[in-house]
Amino acid sequence: MNDLLGVVDWSRAQFALTAMYHWLFVPLTIGLSVIVAIMESIYVRTGDPKWKGITKFWMTLFGINFACGVATGIILEFEFGTNWSNYSWFVGDIFGAPLAIEGIVAFFMEATFVAVMFFGWNKVSRRFHLTATWLTAIGVSLSALWILVANAWMQNPVGMIFDPEQMRNVMDNFTEVAFNSVAMNKFFHAVFSGWVLAAVFVVGVSSWLLWRRRNVDTARKSLKIASWFGLVGMVMTMWTGDGSAVEVARVQPMKLAAMEGLYDGNVGQSLVAVGFVNPDKKPGDDLEAIKGEISIPYGLSILANHDPDTFVPGINDIIEGRTITAGGDTVYGDSYADRIAMGKAAREALSRYAAAKSAGDTAAMEQAKADVMANFRYFGYGYLDKPEEAVPPVALTFYSFRVMVMAGGYLMLLFIVLLFVCYRRTAVLEKPWLHWLGIISIPVVWICSQAGWIVAEVGRQPWVIQDLMPTRAAISDVTTGSVQLTFWIFAVLFTLLLAAEISIMLRYISRASKKNIEQPE
Amino acid sequence: MSSLTDHIAAVVRFYVDGFKSMTVGRSLWLLIIIKLFIIFAILKLFFFPDKLGSDYDSDAERAEAVRNALIINKQTTD
Structure with missing residues (x-):
């Protein structure tokens, strides 16, 4: 144990x-x-x-x-x-x-x-x-x-x-x-x-x-x-x-995707009423996510945004930072790889801050602090090695x-x-x-x-x-x-x-x- | 002054009478006292030290300890 x-x-x-x-x-x-x-x-x-x-x-x-x-x-x-x-x-x-x-x-x-x-x-x-x-x-x-x-x-x-x-x-x-x-x-x-x-x-x-x-x-x-x-x-x-x-x-959004076992989201996303999670399914593979699925059409889009035409991202979409706008355009935001890079940059800046503090170098401390703050919103991602760890x-x-x-x-x-x-x-x-x-x-x-x-x-x-x-x-x-x-x-x-x-x-x-x-x- | 004393005496009497007239409440109070004793006199004292509070003397030291822990992030395992 x-x-x-x-x-x-x-x-x-x-x-x-x-x-x-x-x-x-x-x-x-x-x-x-x-x-x-x-x-x-x-x-x-x-x-x-x-x-x-x-x-x-x-x-x-x-x-x-x-x-x-x-x-x-x-x-x-x-x-x-x-x-x-x-x-x-x-x-x-x-x-x-x-x-x-x-x-x-x-x-x-x-x-x-x-x-x-x-x-x-x-x-x-x-x-x-x-x-x-x-x-x-x-x-x-x-x-x-x-x-x-x-x-x-x-x-x-x-x-x-x-x-x-x-x-x-x-x-x-x-x-x-x-x-x-x-x-x-x-x-x-x-x-x-x-x-x-x-x-x-x-x-x-x-x-x-x-x-x-x-x-x-x-x-x-x-x-x-x-x-x-x-x-x-x-x-x-x-x-x-x-x-x-x-x-x-x-x-x-990752929590919502997990609640639905949703890996690849859609506009007008359905809600799983009955189904079984495929235990072998991993982000990025081609396996079926839900077995024996019976769905309610547009259900998840309505639940997520009270709009049947809303795009609801799945786990793969979130990892890649992909979304579809109301106008139907596919746009990309911060992917999890980007977030991990920013998180690691924040941790590295924090390390520099500690070293500068020990050396009494206030200018370096200020620079390091600015770097920490610039990347802080994804600080936690700096502890992940790969995006799948955030699922x-x-x-x-x-x-x-x-x-x-x-x-x-x-x-x-x-x-x-x-x-x-x-x-x-x-x-x-x-x-x-x-x-x-x-x-x-x-x-x-x-x-x-x-x-x-x-x-x-x-x-x-x-x-x-x-x-x-x-x-x-x-x-x-x-x-x-x-x-x-x-x-x-x-x-x-x-x-x-x-x-x-x-x-x-x-x-x-x-x-x-x-x-x-x-x-x- | 005597009015204040009377008020305090009335409040004390209220609680004393209340406790005296309890039926189910007596075993509940016993349960609460045992539970609080276990939580504060045993669990808190012997099993749940405030790690940062007890290991370091100042907030600056505690901040440094957390900073180091978060920079290194050694995941503790046996």
Whole structure:
């Protein structure tokens, strides 16, 4: 195993493991906080104490998830400092500022208002309590905003100037960083997908209550709210996903090409609906890229630019810098060979800068700095030996994208069916098949959510910062053994944590379901 | 002054009463405390040193270390 996987791969695996476990908890916190706030709003508006009981039931499940998930993201920051020190230093305050804001927001908003949510029943007024619940929900989403701003900067680095003296990217435009178009789409896409995830969770638990014929009234009310909430969340997720696709086409065309397994693009490019990636396919060869392909005509052009006649470049086109204009002319921009040459020139200039600095030759330092800056936009390509190294893992990106889309489509259908049943065919609410459909949808939504992140993060390889730093240059001088050790520690720790969460949740649901949820003590 | 003291006492009482009346929350707090202990007292202390922070004394040295690493780009493998 050690022979195959070096420190880069183990560090990536560790980061992926930590991030994926962290993301098991986060979207449920984001979505469930809003569902709880909606339920409490109904209670305050109607004054019906049954809604207070229902709110408290779901609020407790929110609390269990919140407690299990809190601080799991801090480990990612530890990994930055230990395994990814070159990266941590290189990103400078660009990454630090949003994370610091996130820490402050998380601590003050969530910690304060979560306490009022749980301890404040009968101690503060109804309206004050409701305000605290909504502020908790808003605080949770705002925390996600700053994390996603930091992530978006890695996908589309803007608003900074590189300083070879400090060896850091120095933020020169906070607005550009904070309102990065990638960040905005990513934020809303992640938050609304959290709504969907929480809605399916509520659907699943409610379905279990219906199946066991316990607290049927609570389950029906919850099912109705969750279905509406999930449907709205899904529509918004699809809308923001569409916006994300346009952004990916603009700033990360290689990721889009990998998502589609597209090597040679066309005007009016079709979208692969069904197909299998040919594992032998390599850039520049004549092999078929997708086997058994069934396509949607013009689909990818519409997805990428909302225009069926747009040219969408494939992997080969991007490597060669080729594009076709709206007028039908073939034009060439920077090929990957050009970019590699510029990246190597930037690295060589950086080397000259270091030598001039040691010699105290300020004139040579200035010249070298100018050369670094002239080539800096492709700095990361200087670590590649050939263009093919800039192609992400196509199969994993391709299949993850389809898993996400298909699972999302299924969930959209689920919410529509549930709403139809809730309003037009209430007798179906007693059918066991419907209950099991709700229950088995719980893992589906988590798989959908994780697949989305795989598309986003695997699809941008080999970059840890788009075009500026490949993953292998970001790594610290650490040994594979130490990363392997902590990888397995995390694997055990997070699995225990997840088992604890599921166990506490199941025990609580089982215990609460045997009492009247709508009449809490 | 006494008004401020009253306010602080009320806030403290709010939290104390809240903690006392917890049911599921007790095991959750236990879980949180154990988790934070493992994260900060074990993982951070023994397994996750800040490489640049601990190996170098000044930002200038850290910048030089990163510059050298990015110029040479020795991919670390065992």
